[in-house]
Amino acid sequence: MSESFLVKSPDDMFIPEEASQEDKLLAKSAREFMDKEIIPISDEIESKKHGLLRELIKKAADLGFTSVGVDESYGGLGMGEISYTVLAEKLFGGQASYGITWNVNIGIGRMPLAYYGTEEQKKRLMPKICSGDYVTAYALTEAEAGSDALGGMKTRAVKQSDGSYLLNGQKIFITNGGISDIYTVFARLDDSFAAFLVEKDMPGFSTGKEENKLGLRGSSTTTLFFDDIKISKENMLYHEDQGHYVALTALDVGRFDLAAAFMGEAKYNLMNAIKYSKERRQFARPIASFGMTQKKLAKAAGQIYAAESSVYRFAGKWEKLCSGLDRTADDYGKKMMNILRVLSEESSILKTAASDILASVVDDELQIYGGNGFMEDYPAARAYRDERVFRIFEGTNEINRAVIAKMLTKQIRSEEHTSELQSH
Ligand SMILES: Cc1cc2nc3c(=O)[nH]c(=O)nc-3n(C[C@H](O)[C@H](O)[C@H](O)COP(=O)(O)OP(=O)(O)OC[C@H]3O[C@@H](n4cnc5c(N)ncnc54)[C@H](O)[C@@H]3O)c2cc1C
Structure with a gap:
């Protein structure tokens, strides 16, 4: 049974005024970063100046904004869900193209690894994500699988005799598609679904052109192509059928x-x-x-x-x-x-x-x-x-x-x- 507020009142509630001193400082420095480093160069961001988004993710990383919510042993700063929320709020207003880049990078792009990664995967990849050297993306949507993302999925992984997987298919509209190093990719595997960490240099992986969008024009949105990518079991996330x-x-x-x-x-x-x-x-x-x-x-x-x-x-x-x-x-x-x-x-x-x-x-x-x-x-x-x-x-x-x-x-x-x- 869900603990929804509609059926059960919480016995205590959090309000932003009660945030810790540390979170208040985090909010202030995130807002200053947006006002001084990001919003003044909005035109350059919106024109998709080559390399700029990655440079700006690195700048955010230098201030600790890509390390919140990750354990110190993987290069993170620790801190909790309230700190994460503070950053999500403050690193968006006034420059949504940059905001969504950061948001996907440390949200849906990074969370699968943070939650479900093995010790080896987290030790290998997380320090580079926290330092801003790696950027992440989340790839679920396909041309015929949007709202019905699982039901319509055609991207397929086939298990090989050596324990590796062969991945084939395409994903569309992927935020950070053209600028990422690590992609969490979902695929059919027999009658179930599997999640893989696809690395940008893997043979058989490529990205399409940048989409021409109504909004968020400065953010990267591309198709991803998987053409017989051989993925070792070390790059599978969680369990094979989950x-x-x-x-x-x-x-x-x-x-x-x-x-x-x-x-x-x-x-x-x-x-x-x-x-x-x-x-x-x-x-x-x-x-x-x-x-x-x-x-x-x-x-x-x-x-x-x-x-x-x-x-x-x-x-x-x-x-x-x-x-x-x-x-x-x-x-x-x-x-x-x-x-x-x-x-x-x-x-x-x-x-x-x-x-x-x-x-x-x-x-x-x-x-x-x-x-x-x-x-x-x-x-x-x-x-x-x-x-x-x-x-x-x-x-x-x-x-x-x-x-x-x-x-x-x-x-x-x-x-x-x-x-x-x-x-x-
Ligand atoms: C800029 C941008 C960035 C994106 N980034 C990512 C990303 O990083 N990773 C990723 O995996 N995906 C990403 N997406 C994909 C996005 O999540 C999908 O576009 C979205 O889920 C809708 O799918 P669809 O476009 O196929 O629309 P459809 O599923 O074709 O829906 C069309 C319309 O039908 C309605 N509809 C469909 N089914 C129902 C239903 N059962 N009941 C009522 N109405 C229904 C929808 O609400 C919608 O109005 C991105 C999309 C955009 C535009």
């Missing part, structure tokens, strides 16, 4: 950390809208003085307050459930999977709510900028374009709502069943 658990756990984390990121982007854009509405004058007054502008700003503030409260509520609960977990233990992945399954529908709720809130905030922001909002010289246009995909990836909002509804109806059925049994 790759689907790896895929789903990563999405449980990914949907939540995206919610934190969208909330950060909403805050940034509200601040822009407030600033502009105080500066822009019409009818001899700042447009901020008009009731209809104020209504937009107040609506956004309320939505962001709700998003922030619920994101950190989740973060606090997640960290509490993880307290005492040994990140180096063999069963770390299994234990984390059980925790994340409990939080799964809340992760979907937060992803859909935060993306819808961001959509509303940037739409109103663009309206407040008037005609300037439609011009790429002003920040509202890019935020408006970038936002659109947040309702599509890591499970469309329809699919996430289906997850929520399925879980709720399951709970209601099981409660009815329990009360029926009790009344007999």
Whole structure:
């Protein structure tokens, strides 16, 4: 039975004001990094200047932003789920192309290894990810397998007599596709699914051209091709027939950390809208003085307050459930999977709510900028374009709502069943 807040109230709750001094400093330095190192070079990022994203991941790594949530013995900084949430929020607002690059790199790209990797895999790869020398990606989607990612999967691994696997197939729309070193790739293996760590130099691996996108233009999105790649068993993640658990756990984390990121982007854009509405004058007054502008700003503030409260509520609960977990233990992945399954529908709720809130905030922001909002010289246009995909990836909002509804109806059925049994 899920511990969803809808059926069981938590006995304590976390709020961001109660963050540790260490997390407050982390938030401050992450925000300063975005304001000083990333946002001023937005045009270069958006034009996909060669090598720039990797350079900027390395800069983030030098400040420890790629090491949070990883045990010290693998080159990490330790720290917990609240620290991770703080970074997810702060390293996004104002430059979503860079934000998504960082987010996928240490989220769905890195988590499968962090949770399910063997000691040898983690010792071999994690220090390079933490130092920013390696970038990661998560490859599930295929041309005919989007929302039905497992059911429609055609990428296939075949076990060889020497214990290795031969991988063939294609993945599409992969974030960090053109800049990564390590790809977590999901494939059919007989009647089940397996997860593999594909390294960029493996013979038979190649990437397609960069996609021409509506938004997140600075981020890397490509097809991946696997042509008879021989993968040793040392590069398999978790158990041979349990790759689907790896895929789903990563999405449980990914949907939540995206919610934190969208909330950060909403805050940034509200601040822009407030600033502009105080500066822009019409009818001899700042447009901020008009009731209809104020209504937009107040609506956004309320939505962001709700998003922030619920994101950190989740973060606090997640960290509490993880307290005492040994990140180096063999069963770390299994234990984390059980925790994340409990939080799964809340992760979907937060992803859909935060993306819808961001959509509303940037739409109103663009309206407040008037005609300037439609011009790429002003920040509202890019935020408006970038936002659109947040309702599509890591499970469309329809699919996430289906997850929520399925879980709720399951709970209601099981409660009815329990009360029926009790009344007999
Ligand atoms: C910029 C970008 C980056 C991405 N990055 C990654 C990545 O790093 N790794 C990765 O693996 N994938 C990635 N994706 C893929 C993304 O997760 C998929 O695009 C998404 O899951 C939707 O799949 P689809 O595009 O095939 O749409 P479809 O599944 O074809 O859906 C089309 C429409 O039908 C609706 N629909 C489908 N099934 C149902 C249903 N059962 N009930 C109600 N409505 C339904 C959908 O909600 C949608 O509106 C990325 C996509 C984009 C655009």
